[in-house]
Amino acid sequence: MSLDNSRVESDDDHSPPTSGSEPGRFLLWGVIGLGVLLLASKIGSVNQSRVNHRDKTAMERLLPHSRDNVYVSSNKCQSCHPGEFASWHKTFHRTMTQPAHPEIVAGAFDGSTVVSDGLEYRVYRKGDEFWAEMPDPEEMMYVVQGGKPTPLEEIPRVQRRVVMCTGSHHYQTYWVTGDPKYGNLLQTLPLIYLIKDKRWIPREAAFMKDPHDSTRMITQWNNHCINCHSTGGNPGLITSTKDASFGTEVGELGISCEACHGPAEKHIKANRNPLRRYALHGNSTKTDSTIVNPANLDHQRSSQVCGQCHGVFIRNDGQGMKYATEGIQYKPGDYIEQLRYYITHPREGSPKKVWEDYRKNPKFFRERWWEDGTILAGGREYSAMSASSCYTKGKMSCLSCHSMHDSDPVGQLKKPQADIANASCTACHTERQYTSHVQEHTHHETASSGSTCMNCHMPHTTYALFRAIRSHQIESPKIESSAKYGVPNACNLCHMDKTLAWTQDHLHERYGSTKVALTQEQKEVSAALLWMLKGHAAQRVITAWHAGWEPAHEAAGDDWIAPFQARLLQDPYGVVRYVAHTQLKKLPGFQDFKYDFLENDAALAAKVKEAIDLWRKLGHVETAHSGQEILISEDGQLNEAAVQTLLRERDNRTVEIRE
Amino acid sequence: MAKKSTEKLEIDPHRKWVLRHLRTGWIGLLVFLSLGILLEALHGLKLDVYLDVQNSTRRLMWTLAHAHGTLFSLIHLAFACSLSVLGRREGSTLPAVNLRTISRCLTGAIVLLPLGFLLGGIWIFDGDPGPGIFLVPVGAILLFIGVARTVLLIR
Numbered sequence: 064m065s066l067d068n069s070r071v072e073s074d075d076d077h078s079p080p081t082s083g084s085e086p087g088r089f090l091l092w093g094v095i096g097l098g099v100l101l102l103a104s105k106i107g108s109v110n111q112s113r114v115n116h117r118d119k120t121a122m123e124r125l126l127p128h129s130r131d132n133v134y135v136s137s138n139k140c141q142s143c144h145p146g147e148f149a150s151w152h153k154t155f156h157r158t159m160t161q162p163a164h165p166e167i168v169a170g171a172f173d174g175s176t177v178v179s180d181g182l183e184y185r186v187y188r189k190g191d192e193f194w195a196e197m198p199d200p201e202e203m204m205y206v207v208q209g210g211k212p213t214p215l216e217e218i219p220r221v222q223r224r225v226v227m228c229t230g231s232h233h234y235q236t237y238w239v240t241g242d243p244k245y246g247n248l249l250q251t252l253p254l255i256y257l258i259k260d261k262r263w264i265p266r267e268a269a270f271m272k273d274p275h276d277s278t279r280m281i282t283q284w285n286n287h288c289i290n291c292h293s294t295g296g297n298p299g300l301i302t303s304t305k306d307a308s309f310g311t312e313v314g315e316l317g318i319s320c321e322a323c324h325g326p327a328e329k330h331i332k333a334n335r336n337p338l339r340r341y342a343l344h345g346n347s348t349k350t351d352s353t354i355v356n357p358a359n360l361d362h363q364r365s366s367q368v369c370g371q372c373h374g375v376f377i378r379n380d381g382q383g384m385k386y387a388t389e390g391i392q393y394k395p396g397d398y399i400e401q402l403r404y405y406i407t408h409p410r411e412g413s414p415k416k417v418w419e420d421y422r423k424n425p426k427f428f429r430e431r432w433w434e435d436g437t438i439l440a441g442g443r444e445y446s447a448m449s450a451s452s453c454y455t456k457g458k459m460s461c462l463s464c465h466s467m468h469d470s471d472p473v474g475q476l477k478k479p480q481a482d483i484a485n486a487s488c489t490a491c492h493t494e495r496q497y498t499s500h501v502q503e504h505t506h507h508e509t510a511s512s513g514s515t516c517m518n519c520h521m522p523h524t525t526y527a528l529f530r531a532i533r534s535h536q537i538e539s540p541k542i543e544s545s546a547k548y549g550v551p552n553a554c555n556l557c558h559m560d561k562t563l564a565w566t567q568d569h570l571h572e573r574y575g576s577t578k579v580a581l582t583q584e585q586k587e588v589s590a591a592l593l594w595m596l597k598g599h600a601a602q603r604v605i606t607a608w609h610a611g612w613e614p615a616h617e618a619a620g621d622d623w624i625a626p627f628q629a630r631l632l633q634d635p636y637g638v639v640r641y642v643a644h645t646q647l648k649k650l651p652g653f654q655d656f657k658y659d660f661l662e663n664d665a666a667l668a669a670k671v672k673e674a675i676d677l678w679r680k681l682g683h684v685e686t687a688h689s690g691q692e693i694l695i696s697e698d699g700q701l702n703e704a705a706v707q708t709l710l711r712e713r714d715n716r717t718v719e720i721r722e
Numbered sequence: 723m724a725k726k727s728t729e730k731l732e733i734d735p736h737r738k739w740v741l742r743h744l745r746t747g748w749i750g751l752l753v754f755l756s757l758g759i760l761l762e763a764l765h766g767l768k769l770d771v772y773l774d775v776q777n778s779t780r781r782l783m784w785t786l787a788h789a790h791g792t793l794f795s796l797i798h799l800a801f802a803c804s805l806s807v808l809g810r811r812e813g814s815t816l817p818a819v820n821l822r823t824i825s826r827c828l829t830g831a832i833v834l835l836p837l838g839f840l841l842g843g844i845w846i847f848d849g850d851p852g853p854g855i856f857l858v859p860v861g862a863i864l865l866f867i868g869v870a871r872t873v874l875l876i877r
Contacts, residue, residue: 146777
């Protein structure tokens, strides 16, 4: 009976489903399927977050610790200021220092071996981790920085994990873990990866330094770089132990919100109250006292926010150790001079103390300024601007031209001003000769590059990062600076085919400049060629960069420069060679000119010859650009004897630039 | 004729309220689904005013207006259906005074809460919505009262 019943039930089961049960079954399976999917995705995300968390925790142990008791970090700012967060997020300030994650590391850790000053460094990956096999960095530190008499080649080789990167725009360099007995010490991997060129170079090749000086560029991130490459850094120097060690903390890696707006903990707490927020929203004249907005500060304190990094300074008495043990004391909105002494170059009218500084250590000044006191080293824009009348007599600040939030990440010029280059100047200089009748002042066509304020008053006479950068010391071209101190001037960096005498005559005739005595060479040979062939390394690198500058090509032509620029391919300074090549490639016919600035002397010499031969072959000598000034005769022949004479007379003084 | 009408009222004593909330629900759906289409168009046209990261508060507010408006419309329809079901039960006529309160609360909520989000997204201060956002808590309270009283009414 039961069997029959079961058969009946079984038959029923196999009967076609009724129309009423079909949707119900679909619904049931749908719900079950959805539940399984949700469960699976939940489990997956939990596992993934565990993996991420594990990796993150391992990295955090190696990196500077979070200083979240004071600094809240940009993540907290994002929720209320999404637009500002997004615009800052695009900047190279943010990516100045980052953990060495695969999506951030630009360098090819492919097992390559790079030689830095005779020592080998091998870079490689282990999964998502980046590693270097290298001479023990602590031993190296003792030998190079501490004077321990161990031969460098005897330093034992070790494998160290790369945990942090500096830079993301032009090049990137890396930091490896130190010996744990020194806390979270980070040691330099003395290699640089050139992002555009996709190649490694030794660190010493990336800077303007004495090519005969074998002092290694070894440093530790914790006590030096942290100041400007992180937000709210505290080196955390611990001196109580036998070997000093570090408990380094940062508010955030890179330059983030609180670097310019100050620690935001109070701001966050106060603004949890919506009534407070809406009271502030409703009153446009009232500012939030719990946070600093550099745009609301006076022009000096506003500029000091940038000047905390973009300036030449030493800490006031007692501040050095306080910084090393407690961290950065300056907060945006403070008067920075209360904590630091900003060094200026002794120029006419400088206080006695500045002259004493100079006498004590002239090398310090030569590494940062031209001899006439205009800024040479890039990254010191605050020091340059604060020596300008626009700042001392006017109200100019960094924010007159730059913006962190309303700008292109390259240069960070305020957006409207990227198109209207003169707008920041004409905001104050409203007279007709600077606005509606600019030609009366510039003596250049209104729409030409010669009528752009910056090209005459902020020439590219500062050097950093393999390029010439605009001087932020706003001044008018002075013939005396060029004649007496050899500082390249705006006129001759554009009119590269003209002599100093030509410039002097024009400045005298147009602006009433006082004439100074010039040498016969300065009267007869193009100033640019004198700087390029006979000048010192800083003059050479600045002029080499201008050889590829488009406004200079428009003013002086671009078909005669190559045989002179080519000589710099064999320059003793690596950075001069590098810049010479990058700019040579901007000359007609040289776009594909292959060259490696780290080749040996014989190869470099061969490249010089190859470039000159190419120029001759291109046949540009028959153009209108000829004459005694540029050492090319009317029939297009290069005055090789004169070139050789100038090269023999080259100023071989040691030049180092602390960019 | 009059008798028939009386019978009908007896069959569905809450007809007035049912019709009112059916109408509100369907009109609400029409309005807020149209708003959804408008928001999709803003997506499709990639308009900065809606999609730019600095306008993310506006985007959130308008999305919330669309979502809440649609959901509240369904609540009105559910309320109408509930009244209709209850009305078919013998002797379950609900007190008119309670129905009036609930109806007003639900109607106020469907107007004020989505409107608050919508207005809050028009004029924004960084991460804060505009002053229109203050309508939202009023609408939320009305909704809470309406739903709570409905629960008490039908338990």
